[in-house]
Each structure stands twice: as structure tokens, then as C-alpha cells.
Amino acid sequence: MxxxxxxxxxxxxxxxxxxxxxxxxxxxxxxxxxxxxxxxxxxxxxxxxxxRRAVPLIGHPRSDSQRIRDALAALKSMEDRELAASLVQGIEAVLADFDYEFPES
CATH class of the missing domain: 1.20.5 (Single alpha-helices involved in coiled-coils or other helix-helix interfaces)
Structure with missing residues (x-):
């Protein structure tokens, strides 16, 4: 048809x-x-x-918790205290959203 x-x-x-x-x-x-x-x-x-090739780590690799602590410390040392406090608060909020707790060191 x-x-x-x-x-x-x-x-x-x-x-x-x-x-x-x-x-x-x-x-x-x-x-x-x-x-x-x-x-x-x-x-x-x-x-x-x-x-990209991964860059080999020299020495002892830092853990995620250590990197986060270092980042928070760097932010807290900023000259603009208001901006620093806001950035730290934002990171802490994200960590809370992930239920992230720093391991005991």
C-alpha cells in the first residue's frame, strides 16, 4: 500500500x-x-x-584535614579581617554540609 x-x-x-x-x-x-x-x-x-601528569609528592603527603587546616589558617591571617571571617565562615558551612569532622591528631 x-x-x-x-x-x-x-x-x-x-x-x-x-x-x-x-x-x-x-x-x-x-x-x-x-x-x-x-x-x-x-x-x-x-x-x-x-x-596532565600528576606531580609526585615530595616528602610526606599532607592529609585532606591538614590541607583544610592550613587553608583556614591562611585565611585567618588575611589583612582584611571582615573578608577573612566571611571566607572562613563559608568554608566551615561547606564542611558542615558534608558532615566533615577533623580527625584527632
Missing amino acids: ASRWRETDVRNVRHELTAERKAKIAEAAKRETSSSGEAAIVAAAALTRAQ
């Missing part, structure tokens, strides 16, 4: 493909191109970071 397509002539196409419709199609194509370009940039950056 053969199905028949309606015949389409130039007049029907011109009627349907208005300037507004063309503008919508162009905008959708622009968004798709833009988002695929951004995705390609992000993917390339991620691949570059993943392919």
Missing part, C-alpha cells in the same frame, strides 16, 4: 515560511551552535586536565 504525500508547491512554502518563522529557526540554530561550541570547549579543557 503506497502512501501519498500532499503535493507542496512554492506558494505553500512561502505561506508557511514567514519572516517570523525564519527568525525563530535561525535563533534556534544559533543557540544549538553556541551550546555545542561551549560543550566542546568544556570537554577539551576536561580532557587536557585529565591528561
Whole structure:
């Protein structure tokens, strides 16, 4: 059983493909191109970071808790006390969100 397509002539196409419709199609194509370009940039950056060689640690590696303590100490020593307090408070809030507790040292 053969199905028949309606015949389409130039007049029907011109009627349907208005300037507004063309503008919508162009905008959708622009968004798709833009988002695929951004995705390609992000993917390339991620691949570059993943392919980098890890730098070997010299001496005793520091634990995560020690790194966090060092970061908090560095922030607390900032000249801008108000900014320092705000940054420390933000990090402590994130640690609380993760239920992070410093191990006994």
C-alpha cells in the first residue's frame, strides 16, 4: 500500500515560511551552535586536565584535614579581617554540609 504525500508547491512554502518563522529557526540554530561550541570547549579543557601528569609528592603527603587546616589558617591571617571571617565562615558551612569532622591528631 503506497502512501501519498500532499503535493507542496512554492506558494505553500512561502505561506508557511514567514519572516517570523525564519527568525525563530535561525535563533534556534544559533543557540544549538553556541551550546555545542561551549560543550566542546568544556570537554577539551576536561580532557587536557585529565591528561596532565600528576606531580609526585615530595616528602610526606599532607592529609585532606591538614590541607583544610592550613587553608583556614591562611585565611585567618588575611589583612582584611571582615573578608577573612566571611571566607572562613563559608568554608566551615561547606564542611558542615558534608558532615566533615577533623580527625584527632
